[in-house]
Amino acid sequence: MKIVVCVKHVPDATADRTFTEDGTTDRDAVDSVLSELDEYAVEQALRITESGVDAEVTYLTVGPDDAKDALRKALAMGGDRAIHVSDDDIQGSDALGTSLVLAKAIERHGFDLVVCGMASTDGSMGVVPAMLAERLGVPAVTHLDELAISIEDGSVTGRREGESATVRVQGTLPAVVSVTDRSGDARYPSFKGIMAAKKKPVETLDLADLDIEPEWTGRSAARSAVDTAAKRPPRAKGEIVADEGAGGVGLAAFLTAKKFA
Amino acid sequence: MAEILVLVDHVDGTVRKPTLELLTLARRLGEPSAVYLGPGADTATDVLGTYGAQKVYVVDAPDVAEHLVTPAVDALTQIAASSGPAAVLLPSSLDGKEIAARLAVRLEAGLITDAVDITADEDGRPVTEQSVFAATYQVTAHVTEGVPVITVKPNATAPEPAPATPVVEKVDVTFDPAATATRVLSRTPRVGGDRPELTEADIVVSGGRGVNGAENFAVIERLADALGAAVGASRAAVDAGWYPHSHQVGQTGTQVSPQLYIAAGISGAIQHRAGMQTSKTIVAVNKDADAPIFELADYGVVGDLFKVLPQLAEEIDRRRG
Ligand SMILES: Cc1cc2nc3c(=O)[nH]c(=O)nc-3n(C[C@H](O)[C@H](O)[C@H](O)COP(=O)(O)OP(=O)(O)OC[C@H]3O[C@@H](n4cnc5c(N)ncnc54)[C@H](O)[C@@H]3O)c2cc1C
Ligand SMILES: Nc1ncnc2c1ncn2[C@@H]1O[C@H](COP(=O)(O)O)[C@@H](O)[C@H]1O
Numbered sequence: 001m002k003i004v005v006c007v008k009h010v011p012d013a014t015a016d017r018t019f020t021e022d023g024t025t026d027r028d029a030v031d032s033v034l035s036e037l038d039e040y041a042v043e044q045a046l047r048i049t050e051s052g053v054d055a056e057v058t059y060l061t062v063g064p065d066d067a068k069d070a071l072r073k074a075l076a077m078g079g080d081r082a083i084h085v086s087d088d089d090i091q092g093s094d095a096l097g098t099s100l101v102l103a104k105a106i107e108r109h110g111f112d113l114v115v116c117g118m119a120s121t122d123g124s125m126g127v128v129p130a131m132l133a134e135r136l137g138v139p140a141v142t143h144l145d146e147l148a149i150s151i152e153d154g155s156v157t158g159r160r161e162g163e164s165a166t167v168r169v170q171g172t173l174p175a176v177v178s179v180t181d182r183s184g185d186a187r188y189p190s191f192k193g194i195m196a197a198k199k200k201p202v203e204t205l206d207l208a209d210l211d212i213e214p215e216w217t218g219r220s221a222a223r224s225a226v227d228t229a230a231k232r233p234p235r236a237k238g239e240i241v242a243d244e245g246a247g248g249v250g251l252a253a254f255l256t257a258k259k260f261a
Numbered sequence: 262m263a264e265i266l267v268l269v270d271h272v273d274g275t276v277r278k279p280t281l282e283l284l285t286l287a288r289r290l291g292e293p294s295a296v297y298l299g300p301g302a303d304t305a306t307d308v309l310g311t312y313g314a315q316k317v318y319v320v321d322a323p324d325v326a327e328h329l330v331t332p333a334v335d336a337l338t339q340i341a342a343s344s345g346p347a348a349v350l351l352p353s354s355l356d357g358k359e360i361a362a363r364l365a366v367r368l369e370a371g372l373i374t375d376a377v378d379i380t381a382d383e384d385g386r387p388v389t390e391q392s393v394f395a396a397t398y399q400v401t402a403h404v405t406e407g408v409p410v411i412t413v414k415p416n417a418t419a420p421e422p423a424p425a426t427p428v429v430e431k432v433d434v435t436f437d438p439a440a441t442a443t444r445v446l447s448r449t450p451r452v453g454g455d456r457p458e459l460t461e462a463d464i465v466v467s468g469g470r471g472v473n474g475a476e477n478f479a480v481i482e483r484l485a486d487a488l489g490a491a492v493g494a495s496r497a498a499v500d501a502g503w504y505p506h507s508h509q510v511g512q513t514g515t516q517v518s519p520q521l522y523i524a525a526g527i528s529g530a531i532q533h534r535a536g537m538q539t540s541k542t543i544v545a546v547n548k549d550a551d552a553p554i555f556e557l558a559d560y561g562v563v564g565d566l567f568k569v570l571p572q573l574a575e576e577i578d579r580r581r582g
Binding site: 013014016017019037094095096099118121122124125126127128130131133134135137138139140141142143157160161162163164165166167168169170171172180181182222223224225226227228229230231232235236238239240241242243246247248249250251252254255256258260261 | 488
């Protein structure tokens with residue numbers, strides 16, 4: 001079977017992220033990495049191949065030139081090949097535009113299963129997997145803590161923690177799934193893996209290769225716009241006291257003054 | 262006046278609080294119409310009317326219970342086509358966001374997720390406010406094309422009654438073939454305890470790795486009960502199996518914005534901050550004076566949580582007499 005894993009190259013979440021003047025994420029301000037939450041998607045895809053299912057794993061990213069780094073990192077963890085869609089006209093896309101490009105690339109490659117992260121650590125909308133399923137006309141089985149493929153039944157089954165219930169869900173293949181950071185720790189690339197990744201094929205595509213008109217994506221096609229982006233003012237410096245036996249009583253006085261107690 | 266569709270979040274006819282918040286916000290934009298899926302609409306209509314629903318669309322079909330998400334998308338697409346709403350509001354839950362995502366594709370409409378406030382611009386169109394980048398930025402945005410589809414976080418506003426007598430309209434929806442749907446095999450409801458829900462609570466008391474054991478969470482719970490608070494936990498505490506994931510605060514847990522957040526034995530990693538730093542007042546108890554959580558704290562105690570928290574709980578009880 002063909003597994004496509006969608007991975008995103010994102011500004012490092014532990015650095016100070018900012019906006020450019022036109023209200024999009026400033027990708028030059030900080031180093032970018034493979035989105036941590038997509039490592040879990042890579043891990044689940046690799047576990048499927050290791051469970052005896054005969055599968056080829058292809059990584060897919062949509063992003064500027066350096067997004068290739070995310071593909072190399074994933075390939076170093078395992079898997080077979082990668083596709084990088086890069087085009088100046090994609091710049092500034094919203095989730096609708098991004099999902100369109102991803103869907104066209106997935107259709108062109110062919111797929112039985114698409115694995116995504118639960119959310120990208122920069123945009124963190126968590127909507128691309130559902131949009132992909134909608135565009136591809138297949139079920140979305142998302143936010144899974146646990147995931148199992150049955151080739152005989154042609155289905156994917158999983159467990160998700162909803163807001164008020166634990167739900168066991170199932171979709172028929174082909175399907176789009178997304179996995180959480182509770183699905184299983186992602187492996188570190190081994191030295192051998194890093195060397196092997198250099199030889200794995202990475203195909204670069206542009207919009208024309210995918211029969212996408214430039215005006216269907218990018219900033220001009222985005223259906224929402226940021227008006228203002230303001231850094232939260234730093235919190236005023238608080239009162240920090242060392243506990244010398246009456247720390248709890250002192251804290252109670254603070255809470256009473258604030259009318260909490 | 263423009264119609265605003267509000268997707269009702271309910272458990273067997275009991276409407277959840279975020280829906281009342283959505284109805285309250287919808288009134289700033291136009292006339293709210295509630296979209297109710299599944300059985301139990303009769304019991305729900307009263308409360309929906311109390312919070313200003315002028316209309317309740319009821320879709321009651323077996324598909325709604327058996328499948329996840331897509332029946333709601335089918336219903337909303339059909340109702341939007343016939344009613345021409347000025348916006349569609351949904352709760353920022355897992356299902357709510359997924360419904361919104363598919364709906365936006367079908368309607369070719371702009372999508373905004375996780376709004377923490379909505380106001381109307383001079384033309385009455387929605388302007389949203391969101392917290393981004395681990396809540397370090399506050400962003401305002403609007404939809405530029407199509408019917409704005411907006412998901413709203415719990416606690417975005419206080420529900421305000423505005424009694425109306427809604428017109429109830431039963432809608433027959435043509436559902437997509439089951440092959441594109443996700444089937445629900447089983448649903449195990451989580452038993453909510455007596456404490457307030459994380460997203461709805463005015464006060465949250467959270468414990469981290471410093472709590473050092475499942476049984477020690479009693480210390481956190483004791484303080485939470487003295488304050489009438491919800492209990493939260495860091496990912497470290499959840500991963501260790503000390504407290505359920507449904508209580509995790511942070512990037513991959515729940516994002517909370519209470520009046521008061523107390524972090525005990527939590528270092529204050531960026532992923533934890535992402536879920537709590539919009540809280541109005543923040544208090545930290547940590548034995549490491551250099552813990553980054555103190556950068557956020559309005560009041561911090563450098564000390565052992567096992568000494569400070571019990572003393573605090575007792576003092577609160579004493580002050581309350
Ligand atoms: C993709 C991703 C997503 C994540 N999502 C989340 C998330 O949603 N929520 C989340 O919380 N984290 C999340 N994390 C994890 C996060 O990076 C931190 O590892 C985590 O928050 C640490 O939890 P902690 O503060 O409890 O533990 P630690 O960082 O180990 O801190 C424990 C603190 O307790 C203090 N302490 C110890 N004993 C005592 C005592 N007796 N009295 C007082 N203080 C004491 C110590 O001084 C220390 O500061 C995520 C990480 C990643 C990579
Ligand atoms: N530009 C992209 N390239 C590849 N995959 C992406 C991209 N954007 C989003 N995804 C996938 O969709 C998931 C959810 O992203 P989001 O909806 O942006 O939070 C991510 O975890 C990725 O698996």
